[in-house]
Amino acid sequence: MSKILIRGAKVLGGEPQDVLINGDLIEAVGQGLSDEGAEVIEAGGKVLLPGLVDLHTHLREPGREDSETVLTGTRAAASGGYTAVFAMANTFPVADTAGVVEQVWRLGREHGYCDVQPIGAVTVGLEGKKLAELGAMHESAAGVTVFSDDGKCVDDAVIMRRALEYVKAFGGVVAQHAQEPRLTEGAQMNEGIVSAELGLGGWPAVAEESIIARDVLLAEHVGSRVHICHLSTAGSVEIVRWAKSRGIDVTAEVTPHHLLLTDELVRTYNPVYKVNPPLRTERDVFALREALADGTIDIVATDHAPHPHEDKDCEWAAAAMGMVGLETALSVVQETMVDTGLLTWAGVAERMSVKPAEIGQAKGHGRPVSAGEPANLTLVDTAYRGSVDPAGFASRSRNTPYEGRELPGRVTHTWLRGKATLVDGKLT
Numbered sequence: 001m002s003k004i005l006i007r008g009a010k011v012l013g014g015e016p017q018d019v020l021i022n023g024d025l026i027e028a029v030g031q032g033l034s035d036e037g038a039e040v041i042e043a044g045g046k047v048l049l050p051g052l053v054d055l056h057t058h059l060r061e062p063g064r065e066d067s068e069t070v071l072t073g074t075r076a077a078a079s080g081g082y083t084a085v086f087a088m089a090n091t092f093p094v095a096d097t098a099g100v101v102e103q104v105w106r107l108g109r110e111h112g113y114c115d116v117q118p119i120g121a122v123t124v125g126l127e128g129k130k131l132a133e134l135g136a137m138h139e140s141a142a143g144v145t146v147f148s149d150d151g152k153c154v155d156d157a158v159i160m161r162r163a164l165e166y167v168k169a170f171g172g173v174v175a176q177h178a179q180e181p182r183l184t185e186g187a188q189m190n191e192g193i194v195s196a197e198l199g200l201g202g203w204p205a206v207a208e209e210s211i212i213a214r215d216v217l218l219a220e221h222v223g224s225r226v227h228i229c230h231l232s233t234a235g236s237v238e239i240v241r242w243a244k245s246r247g248i249d250v251t252a253e254v255t256p257h258h259l260l261l262t263d264e265l266v267r268t269y270n271p272v273y274k275v276n277p278p279l280r281t282e283r284d285v286f287a288l289r290e291a292l293a294d295g296t297i298d299i300v301a302t303d304h305a306p307h308p309h310e311d312k313d314c315e316w317a318a319a320a321m322g323m324v325g326l327e328t329a330l331s332v333v334q335e336t337m338v339d340t341g342l343l344t345w346a347g348v349a350e351r352m353s354v355k356p357a358e359i360g361q362a363k364g365h366g367r368p369v370s371a372g373e374p375a376n377l378t379l380v381d382t383a384y385r386g387s388v389d390p391a392g393f394a395s396r397s398r399n400t401p402y403e404g405r406e407l408p409g410r411v412t413h414t415w416l417r418g419k420a421t422l423v424d425g426k427l428t
Helices: 070-079 098-111 134-139 157-168 193-198 205-222 234-245 256-260 263-268 282-294 329-338 345-360
Strands: 003-011 016-022 025-030 039-042 047-050 052-057 082-087 115-118 173-176 226-228 250-254 377-387 406-416 419-423
Touching: 003 377, 047 345, 052 070, 052 329, 052 345, 070 082, 070 098, 070 406, 070 419, 082 345, 082 377, 082 406, 098 115, 098 134, 134 157, 157 173, 157 205, 173 205, 193 263, 205 226, 205 234, 234 250, 234 282, 250 282, 250 345, 256 282, 256 329, 282 329, 329 345, 329 377, 329 406
Parallel strands: 003 039, 003 047, 052 082, 082 115, 173 226, 226 250
Antiparallel strands: 003 016, 016 025, 047 377, 377 406, 406 419
């Protein structure tokens, strides 16, 4: 059993401590620990966090391996400090059966850069007409607990109600892509001043907010859990805040790009800024940051959405929606939440590890950095600041909105059950 001593790390941003890993577990945490027989990692000044957990990742395999594979996606995850990701169901074929989710789960186990937990589709083929095999996916080897038609909204209220009732039986959760389809037909960007000036079809905030309002009421009615994917508007924040005050079992996520970028960037017509839901206004951005800080929004999720070059390097109207995010997420959160004083590093751990692991029931992840716990850890050089260069990404795709942008923080090490997957910023 190998031993690793992480010396002088600021655990959750606190006072420097030593952390001794023995095999796949943390053996001890304290000051002045013996390094006898151990590989020593000098971590002075760096922050040690529990391994990050992403509840919303698109790995594209099976079917779109030109964009990403489980291997390349999990390498990107390890580079970004993640030890577990939840893979969305909009693959080809759709992950709507036990067979497909088991395939994704086994691919994750084979590659070993992070744990992969498949998310099952809510409806057959993501078509919104008939419930998928929710029970069979849960009972499969993959043990699916999160279900989503992400990329599409479960817009039929009856289907959504039935899904909430079904997953309640085994403690599952439905993760909703909140987008009223009739209100977003032909939409190209956020509906507002910029869309009017550019003459692009507008995507109104109410298209998101109306679905969230309906679904929190449905969750209350059936006594089930609902999770809101990539929440993006100030109005959505108020609805979730109201629902929580009423005792409704709702959780919500925000993406890093919605914490930083605004619809003003669309004036460039650069398709790298085309995303679903669209970039919103500065007012929305600040409302999202405040909601993440006060706990109204529970977690940060990347919505890592890789696309091949030809799907993004084209005219705006034809471009695919989505951005890669696994390798830049923590830096964006540091920029928008930590360096602004809205969150401590302990708060970051709560929102990027502890809570997403809890929502998705990711066993062994999101655990305290203490003796006896699984050694799923990430070490961050928070003093680092540098420009984003997608040429160095582990992801197969390069559609990042941050190319050339200076961001803080760099993950230097990641450990999955005591095994180093990233050392000095390089994958093992």
